[in-house]
Amino acid sequence: MTKPDSAGHDYDVVISGAGLAGSAAAILLARRGVRVALLERRSDPDAFKVMCTHSIQASAYPVLDELGLVPALEKAGAVRNQARWYTRWGWIEPKAAPAGPELPYAYNIRRSTLDPMIRSHAAETPGVDLLLGHRVTGLVREAGRTTGVRASTPQGEREIRARLVVGADGKDSAVAKFAEVPTRLHENARFGYFAHFRNLPLHGGIGQAWFLEPDMAYAFPNDDGVTVIAILPDKKRLPAFREDLEGSFLAFVRALPEAPPIDSAERTTKITGTVDYPLLSREPTAPGLALIGDAALTGDPLWGVGCGWALQSAQWLAEAVASAATGRGDLDRSLVVYARGHRRRLRGHQYLAADFAKARPFNPLERLMYSAAARDESVARHMYLFASRLIGPLRFLTPMAVAKASAVNIRHRVAGAPPAHLPPGS
Template identity: 45%
Template structure:
């Protein structure tokens, strides 16, 4: 074998897995189709939810990200029709972090490339998979920057190549696609004051959603996620529609006098795509190759880090010992069910339907009930299983508590 592990795709998921495997003493081939080590994903909000904080700390990524200027968010204010849900700093909700992909991707690539045992093969485009006599995938065929066809073999092949995964396509992995009834655009601003509570804000406008967060270099990212009923408005005059949308946000950021330092980034359609993360023997998918969820709750980057870490945790020891990968991959598959549960909720929310009675009650109650507000924050940060908020006891408490709430614009922490 050329390697213990071949990973296709050197972005968040691929670099995370490669680094973890290399630190475990394994030989890793990390293939990336782009030749430029500074290449990066553009269509990504790069807000890494607090549920990923422990993973970033354990992998020693958190401090390097801070060194590159990443902004940390310790509490987002959430606007609802009942008023602001304002975070409290002492509730133990893990912090989120944001570093633009133009900095994050090269950083992770640098860390992976400097990890002993990892070969970063830039400009290597995978065009086929290699199977043994039993039909088990045990390698890839890649075209080098010079046009040479190269066969590389490994005991484990990992697809970390995004929601349009070439590896998954070549392996014949089925896709489960679900619609998204919102579209999205965002831009970066210099000198755009935030006027809402917390160190970032989310507006639940039903069906529209908006966000405002700090990012690296002192910039502010403002994003809108309107329902598709407003698509024509944005198609005809994107800048004007964006400005009008933000101007109408309660306590929204002040864009007048601010300087927009980027183009508008976004798309008019972002379907949800899911694949089996362990679709064939000795083949695993991580990151968007396994699950490309609704981007509104900002889960993509976190799922990439976490799924890569779970895969390495489950399989590194078996690979090092030369053992049978079947049990190890089943362990990874079980861990990945955490993402599947969240993706089920995300797919339902992506339909942009009005909130149900329980959701409305939880939002109203969270305006004044610190315990429910904390659960809502843990839920939003994907720092626990969905049951942290979606359970009968919370529903009953919210139903009782919400009756005492009247609409309020208070910014006072709970």
């Protein structure tokens, strides 16, 4: 068993990265009696992540609720993230059942609003020390396990020891690099560009996504009347974008079915993005170390899952290790519990996303489900639960769900078939 004494430890847990994952983990751990050092390499408390979908999946709403952030999000103008999706069969428009509850939701909110909010919340939580301007430069290791970090600070180099080190420092995690955690990469055959527009009307006032096979695009309304538009074309189109990014981006958006009227809106940012954004996964734990958020698993920006999974993985870690992190349990066993839960909940989603990142058309099973969802409200609701990450691939593709989609499409074909020839006088 691993029950390290408190002697020789400055904190119970040291977290590298005070973004969504790190700040959420610090709050949830501290509320469970854990002493936390929350390190952030940037010195500005209002710093934020620029390239993001700015969308928090409905699966993460319980975490927002536990953090106590829902009232602040509503006050800040966060937009409840309903959406409709274009396919070659028409629009999938999930709606609540006539006598049922409203569809689950979370929020779209710009990271320039969200990141300072949750970081401030962490700084105000008893048991959390927010240490700005602290960049991790190495790990302290003893007998094959991580026992702390070395950090560059405004006052010089510093060593901080803890029972557990948490990497919440993004896809290029320095903590994972220093710990030599193996990284698995999945090529993304799409590139992506984003821009923000103010006063851009959208159909129904809700998010829109376009499955153009293989190209993708979406428009998500956010706080302060700002809508983020992202386009994710096949890399075969990259030469044209490199030649004229502005013209190519605007032409792509204008050509979308029911295209948002960008020419009458105010663009508030330049067009930014990346031409290479592979999907990444790492083993989420090692002796004395855990990874959360993008440091553990970076999804395809096409699906907008990063913010939600950052918050959820922070919650899963806090639930698993809080007691052991204070010396009241077996830390290694607690880390095994976290790692198993992380893999069980996210591995299937990541597998499907990595396959779709090959920039291919829909496969037969996807054609079945998406076409049925465009034709039937109950299938559309089922797809909404999956797209919101409230159910996993196995529940999405149960035999009953596949049979329902097949029946919907059969009825559609029969209804659309020309009438059979009838003999005279019948």
